[in-house]
Amino acid sequence: MNHLEERLRAAFDARAQTYDTSPDAWLRVRERRPRRHRALRLAAAALPVALLAVFVPVLLNGGLGRNTAADADALYQRLMQDRTPAGEQLTVDNPSEGKPLRLWFARAKQGHPELCYVLERAAAEPYGSCSAVTEEADAEAWFAGSTLRDGARDALDWGVALQDVGGITGVAEDGRRVPGTVLRPAGAPYAIWTVTYPARQAMSGIEVSDGAGRAIGTTSRALMEGQEPGELLGAPLDLPAGVTVDAWRTPQETTIRWTRHGTHLFSSTPRLDQPVFATQSENLITGLARGNVARVAFVFAGGTTAEAETRPDPWGLGVTLFAVDDPTRDPADRFATVAYDASGAQLWRGEPESTDPLNNFPPVGEVMTIPGAGDADNPVHAWFANIPMKGGRKDMVTLCKSGGLSAWGGTGPSCSGGALTNPFTAHKLTTYLPEPGTVTYLGVANEKWESVTAVLSDGRRVPAAFLRGAGTPAAIWHVTIPNGDVVVSGFTMKPKDGPLERHPEPDRTCGRRAVSADAGPQPLAAGLSAVVAEPACVAFFEGGQVDTSLPGPLPGEKLSDLLDARQPVQWRRGTATWYGYALPGTARVELVTSNGRTSTVEAVPDRFGQGVTLFGGPVPEGGEFNAGTVIRGFDADGKQLWRN
Amino acid sequence: MAQPSFAELFAAQYHSLVRLAGLLGADDPEDIAQEAFARLHSRRLRDDGAAMAYLRATVCNLTRNRLRHLRLVRLRRPDPPEPVRSSEHTVLVSEEHRELLAAVDRLPRRQREALVLRYWLDLSEREIADAMGVSPGSVKTHASRGLAALGRALKEEER
Numbered sequence: 001m002n003h004l005e006e007r008l009r010a011a012f013d014a015r016a017q018t019y020d021t022s023p024d025a026w027l028r029v030r031e032r033r034p035r036r037h038r039a040l041r042l043a044a045a046a047l048p049v050a051l052l053a054v055f056v057p058v059l060l061n062g063g064l065g066r067n068t069a070a071d072a073d074a075l076y077q078r079l080m081q082d083r084t085p086a087g088e089q090l091t092v093d094n095p096s097e098g099k100p101l102r103l104w105f106a107r108a109k110q111g112h113p114e115l116c117y118v119l120e121r122a123a124a125e126p127y128g129s130c131s132a133v134t135e136e137a138d139a140e141a142w143f144a145g146s147t148l149r150d151g152a153r154d155a156l157d158w159g160v161a162l163q164d165v166g167g168i169t170g171v172a173e174d175g176r177r178v179p180g181t182v183l184r185p186a187g188a189p190y191a192i193w194t195v196t197y198p199a200r201q202a203m204s205g206i207e208v209s210d211g212a213g214r215a216i217g218t219t220s221r222a223l224m225e226g227q228e229p230g231e232l233l234g235a236p237l238d239l240p241a242g243v244t245v246d247a248w249r250t251p252q253e254t255t256i257r258w259t260r261h262g263t264h265l266f267s268s269t270p271r272l273d274q275p276v277f278a279t280q281s282e283n284l285i286t287g288l289a290r291g292n293v294a295r296v297a298f299v300f301a302g303g304t305t306a307e308a309e310t311r312p313d314p315w316g317l318g319v320t321l322f323a324v325d326d327p328t329r330d331p332a333d334r335f336a337t338v339a340y341d342a343s344g345a346q347l348w349r350g351e352p353e354s355t356d357p358l359n360n361f362p363p364v365g366e367v368m369t370i371p372g373a374g375d376a377d378n379p380v381h382a383w384f385a386n387i388p389m390k391g392g393r394k395d396m397v398t399l400c401k402s403g404g405l406s407a408w409g410g411t412g413p414s415c416s417g418g419a420l421t422n423p424f425t426a427h428k429l430t431t432y433l434p435e436p437g438t439v440t441y442l443g444v445a446n447e448k449w450e451s452v453t454a455v456l457s458d459g460r461r462v463p464a465a466f467l468r469g470a471g472t473p474a475a476i477w478h479v480t481i482p483n484g485d486v487v488v489s490g491f492t493m494k495p496k497d498g499p500l501e502r503h504p505e506p507d508r509t510c511g512r513r514a515v516s517a518d519a520g521p522q523p524l525a526a527g528l529s530a531v532v533a534e535p536a537c538v539a540f541f542e543g544g545q546v547d548t549s550l551p552g553p554l555p556g557e558k559l560s561d562l563l564d565a566r567q568p569v570q571w572r573r574g575t576a577t578w579y580g581y582a583l584p585g586t587a588r589v590e591l592v593t594s595n596g597r598t599s600t601v602e603a604v605p606d607r608f609g610q611g612v613t614l615f616g617g618p619v620p621e622g623g624e625f626n627a628g629t630v631i632r633g634f635d636a637d638g639k640q641l642w643r644n
Numbered sequence: 645m646a647q648p649s650f651a652e653l654f655a656a657q658y659h660s661l662v663r664l665a666g667l668l669g670a671d672d673p674e675d676i677a678q679e680a681f682a683r684l685h686s687r688r689l690r691d692d693g694a695a696m697a698y699l700r701a702t703v704c705n706l707t708r709n710r711l712r713h714l715r716l717v718r719l720r721r722p723d724p725p726e727p728v729r730s731s732e733h734t735v736l737v738s739e740e741h742r743e744l745l746a747a748v749d750r751l752p753r754r755q756r757e758a759l760v761l762r763y764w765l766d767l768s769e770r771e772i773a774d775a776m777g778v779s780p781g782s783v784k785t786h787a788s789r790g791l792a793a794l795g796r797a798l799k800e801e802e803r
Contacts, residue, residue, distance in 0.1 A: 019673055253705065
């Protein structure tokens with residue numbers, strides 16, 4: 001590395017330090033989705049008329065009246081070839097097709113639970129797939145699929161719920177509420193919920209209630225829909241296999257979206273770095289190709305092949321689009337892609353990616369096996385990847401792990417990079433075989449750390465072990481517990497030369513426990529109230545909505561343990577309010593927004609014995625919460641105690 | 645509501661992506677990073693690695709588009725755009741880096757992206773290519789031209 005490169009790194013590092021983040025960034029991200037959703041709704045109003053002109057081609061791959069129960073049975077058999085059932089199969093009425101919809105849970109080869117479905121159609125062949133059940137961090141029920149399609153009078157959304165959920169209510173975009181049904185298949189690991197509604201009044205989300213009918217949270221439909229911002233570019237294009245493609249344009253970019261019955265499959269810009277880009281999901285291979293590609297073939301190991309005729313995009317983007325049923329059962333199967341022009345001449349061939357994670361992410365030093373995680377057949381591995389570091393910089397590492405279901409829901413390897421001096425970060429991997437499986441947390445260990453300890457929901461402390469493979473650039477910490485009802489509520493980390501750090505994990509049961517807490521909520525200003533429900537749960541209520549995003553106390557500890565001179569306050573912006581908890585002795589909290597608006601509220605001691613003060617108030621009119629927002633605490637005499 | 649990994653990813657990477665947007669010259673890096681996460685939320689990606697690649701590419705794209713927008717709005721010299729920086733940032737970055745960073749700010753946007761992704765994020769050429777939406781060969785070209793331009797600019801400053 002020459003002198004200029006060294007200076008450049010130092011200069012970038014110095015400038016990077018000057019960018020701070022606002023405390024309500026997480027809330028801002030969550031707020032952006034509904035805003036985009038409204039934008040989409042306006043554009044979607046034109047959809048039914050536009051679809052009339054292009055609806056006929058949707059039947060290309062089907063054939064009127066050809067589908068039979070035997071087709072659905074064959075599809076079921078194909079899906080279950082490498083899976084085992086987990087509970088009984090449900091058959092519900094699909095109002096969009098007048099045909100049955102089969103729903104069931106299965107165990108994948110790696111043992112993790114999946115939700116499977118077979119959807120029979122009135123005028124085409126059935127389709128179906130299995131997808132890993134990925135629990136949400138802060139919700140007890142979430143969306144999984146929909147029968148919504150143009151031309152149908154009614155539609156049905158379905159999803160997964162934790163067993164403790166008492167009820168589901170669909171919420172339409174106009175606020176109308178539709179009662180849902182919670183089904184509990186015998187022997188299944190989760191419940192399944194359904195909501196049937198008029199297709200013209202699509203759902204925007206669901207409200208989740210506990211066994212007593214009390215609202216304990218909401219879940220947006222946005223994730224399943226894959227909403228895109230901007231204006232719809234003309235009529236959608238129907239492809240084989242029930243896939244619909246549309247395109248959205250903003251002043252900044254154009255996005256192409258693939259969906260099937262209102263369920264998002266894939267989104268992409270029209271830009272292509274190679275002649276074909278294809279992706280596998282929901283038992284489909286979908287993608288886009290350059291304008292001169294007329295046909296695409298996918299060649300799997302063993303000779304299985306799928307072929308798709310492409311369709312030119314109707315929006316003048318200069319690409320062709322395709323969708324075809326995935327002939328394999330395992331989404332990990334890789335394929336070579338071959339592109340042909342209209343004359344049948346081969347234009348290009350792209351070889352499959354390696355399925356060996358060590359090929360894709362070559363290790364530097366020893367590949368470490370995490371003791372006690374998985375088993376001999378399904379070990380959990382961690383290694384530092386040999387990602388070329390220009391200039392030989394020593395303080396950046398890339399940690400990869402494989403062997404379990406990542407928190408992202410993927411079974412493949414995952415890697416993340418960062419500086420060795422980065423703050424404490426925990427990566428989660430869950431294995432399911434042999435039953436009940438294991439949950440492993442691991443991360444890069446800074447050499448200045450003395451210890452890391454997992455704090456379990458039952459109050460137990462489990463010290464993490466440190467491991468350093470031969471020739472690796474750093475050590476890792478890791479801790480493994482059995483997969484079950486006892487979960488990791490957070491971590492403590494003791495630096496060699498500093499006070500103990502606490503890092504609580506999100507707790508999805510917090511909302512349910514907060515609404516039923518014996519102590520009841522403590523009223524605050526502006527219609528706000530707050531509850532602390534041990535373990536690990538603090539909740540603020542605003543207008544019937546519950547926010548559980550602020551860190552709760554670690555089991556056996558108090559909220560005051562999360563606060564000190566460096567972190568004197570934890571707070572959030574709500575819909576029209578701001579609220580939080582602060583160091584004891586705080587009598588007044590003043591907020592100065594990034595654009596100079598101020599708000600001052602009283603802070604009162606919490607009545608839950610948590611040793612903190614609680615506060616809340618209305619957002620000052622026109623206040624913006626970008627970087628530069630300042631919050632200060634004062635004692636009863638008006639003396640400033642802290643600034644954040 | 646977020647998937648566990650989304651919240652984890654946000655906690656682990658948000659600050660870094662704000663900094664990336666800032667280093668690329670965004671006038672409101674937090675806005676860029678928040679939009680990138682909001683877009684990620686509506687996508688199904690293969691794994692965490694794909695999610696990070698998506699986030700980096702989105703930050704690059706959004707910053708590029710934002711700079712283009714500012715260029716049109718403010719009618720400044722078209723290429724390279726003058727980054728909008730707060731006085732606070734100017735004060736915070738020490739004097740020893742100021743000349744070099746000023747030269748970085750004057751680089752064409754592609755060269756600046758290649759240098760930030762290589763020397764701040766330490767990405768491989770393939771990762772940089774993914775983030776910038778160009779070929780690995782173009783990454784080499786942009787980076788070497790950027791370094792050469794910086795070298796020339798610093799020599800001129802020293803005269």
